[in-house]
Amino acid sequence: xxxxxxxxxxxxxxxxxxxxxxxxxxxxxxxxxxxxxxxxxxxxxxxxxxxxxxxxxxxxxxxxxxxxxxxxxxxxxxxxxxxxxxxxxxxxxxxxxxxxxxxxxxxxxxxxxxxxxxxxxxxxxxxxxxxxxxxxxxxxxxxxxxxxxxxxxxxxxxxxxxxxxxxxxxxxxxxxxxxxxxxxxxxxxxxxxxxxxxxxxxxxxxxxxxxxxxxxxxxx
Amino acid sequence: xxxxxxxxxxxxxxxxxxxxxxxxxxxxxxxxxxxxxxxxxxxxxxxxxxxxxxxxxxxxxxxxxxxxxxxxxxxxxxxxxxxxxxxxxxxxxxxxxxxxxxxxxxxxxxxxxxxxxxxxxxxxxxxxxxxxxxxxxxxxxxxxxxxxxxxxxxxxxxxxxxxxxxxxxxxxxxxxxxxxxxxxxxxxxxxxxxxxxxxxxxxxxxxxxxxxxxxxxxxxxxxxxxxxxxxxxxxxxxxxxxxxxxxxxxxxxxxxxxxxxxxxxxxxxxxxxxxx
Numbered sequence: 001x002x003x004x005x006x007x008x009x010x011x012x013x014x015x016x017x018x019x020x021x022x023x024x025x026x027x028x029x030x031x032x033x034x035x036x037x038x039x040x041x042x043x044x045x046x047x048x049x050x051x052x053x054x055x056x057x058x059x060x061x062x063x064x065x066x067x068x069x070x071x072x073x074x075x076x077x078x079x080x081x082x083x084x085x086x087x088x089x090x091x092x093x094x095x096x097x098x099x100x101x102x103x104x105x106x107x108x109x110x111x112x113x114x115x116x117x118x119x120x121x122x123x124x125x126x127x128x129x130x131x132x133x134x135x136x137x138x139x140x141x142x143x144x145x146x147x148x149x150x151x152x153x154x155x156x157x158x159x160x161x162x163x164x165x166x167x168x169x170x171x172x173x174x175x176x177x178x179x180x181x182x183x184x185x186x187x188x189x190x191x192x193x194x195x196x197x198x199x200x201x202x203x204x205x206x207x208x209x210x211x212x213x214x215x216x217x218x219x220x
Numbered sequence: 221x222x223x224x225x226x227x228x229x230x231x232x233x234x235x236x237x238x239x240x241x242x243x244x245x246x247x248x249x250x251x252x253x254x255x256x257x258x259x260x261x262x263x264x265x266x267x268x269x270x271x272x273x274x275x276x277x278x279x280x281x282x283x284x285x286x287x288x289x290x291x292x293x294x295x296x297x298x299x300x301x302x303x304x305x306x307x308x309x310x311x312x313x314x315x316x317x318x319x320x321x322x323x324x325x326x327x328x329x330x331x332x333x334x335x336x337x338x339x340x341x342x343x344x345x346x347x348x349x350x351x352x353x354x355x356x357x358x359x360x361x362x363x364x365x366x367x368x369x370x371x372x373x374x375x376x377x378x379x380x381x382x383x384x385x386x387x388x389x390x391x392x393x394x395x396x397x398x399x400x401x402x403x404x405x406x407x408x409x410x411x412x413x414x415x416x417x418x419x420x421x422x423x424x425x426x427x428x429x430x431x432x433x434x435x436x437x438x439x440x441x442x443x444x445x446x447x448x449x450x451x452x453x454x455x456x457x458x459x460x461x462x463x464x465x466x467x468x469x470x471x472x473x474x475x476x477x478x479x480x481x482x483x484x485x486x487x488x489x490x491x492x493x494x495x496x
Binding site: 084090100108 | 224234238305
């Protein structure tokens with residue numbers, strides 16, 4: 001079993017178990033993630049990466065202990081989500097227009113719209129042509145760029161990125177990785193990805209999961 | 221209303237204003253009132269109903285047929301649909317409480333469903349005023365409250381099903397069965413059951429009284445026909461048991477109570493289980 005390092009943990013899981021019906025997807029998992037760490041979270045399909053992220057997002061009921069900023073993420077969901085930026089693996093089919101989305105995120109997260117616009121434009125999204133389009137009608141790459149802009153623009157304490165570059169073109173990917181490199185050094189960043197080589201230059205810790213357990217945890 | 225609830229409500233209302241369903245539904249009710257005026261229904265007289273009151277009673281009868289199933293079918297997809305399409309995973313990674321999300325959806329659905337039917341009823345009253353037809357304002361007020369109560373009731377049931385169901389097709393199937401069940405326990409079928417099975421009438425009628433559809437149907441006619449001669453056994457029994465004014469209060473408060481209980485159970489389930 002991998003020993004936990006308890007100092008300054010922003011996220012702390014102890015004997016975390018998540019089962020669907022009788023199948024354990026997270027199997028007695030114990031791990032800490034600290035402020036300022038850049039972590040690659042890897043593993044084969046079904047390893048439990050997305051389940052762990054969803055537990056951190058407070059979206060699952062689980063057994064064991066999980067603290068995010070010292071709080072239970074399910075019962076203190078709203079409070080914790082003020083400090084979390086998230087990019088999902090699959091962009092959701094949101095019906096709102098890009099313009100509505102910018103306003104919605106801005107009001108909800110108290111972030112100026114310009115901040116989101118700046119990042120989107122830098123990632124190569126032609127925003128003016130798409131303002132009136134529903135989000136779900138955008139291309140995969142455009143959706144991803146917007147979601148990345150919403151996550152990064154909020155300046156959160158924790159960034160959870162689940163395969164964030166999968167739909168990005170090479171130029172956008174380069175800009176995106178530059179953003180991550182130069183991002184606030186106090187932010188905890190967890191990047192779940194199959195493309196380990198691509199993100200290896202960004203991270204200072206590699207965590208590998210398999211069958212709901214941490215099988216590798218090393219500083220880089 | 222907290223910030224998250226307000227944002228979800230506003231967002232949902234904006235999105236639904238663009239949906240084909242909403243406009244088809246609004247045009248159906250608005251068009252129905254227009255057609256009734258065009259066909260001169262206010263001038264016809266059936267079992268004592270005449271004028272704008274006649275139009276309103278017909279409108280309410282149509283509402284009773286369309287609204288419950290429309291509310292159930294469109295509402296049960298909301299929470300479970302967001303869950304299936306990963307919309308919920310993303311939306312609830314934002315600073316919105318689970319209950320804020322649930323109630324935001326509830327309030328927006330209430331606005332979208334109630335406002336078109338209310339405006340159709342109001343349109344009928346305004347049209348009546350312009351056409352020099354007496355407007356029965358007491359009936360207008362009662363029917364507005366009854367419609368709001370019925371919308372609230374079925375919305376609560378729909379949101380509960382949507383929270384508990386794990387797939388959209390299961391939610392829609394469940395909604396349809398519940399609607400069929402409620403329709404089966406209306407006056408006509410109750411009479412058939414009583415005659416056929418020789419059951420205790422009070423028991424059968426008691427079952428009818430807990431049916432929000434039956435309560436709505438009886439309340440629609442109670443102002444017109446104090447003895448409810450046009451209706452079946454449940455209605456007789458109701459007015460034998462309680463006064464008319466008590467029944468009117470009951471017919472508004474009871475569906476709201478049912479809707480609230482189901483909504484409360486729905487939000488409780490939603491908060492205490494896996495969200496995605």
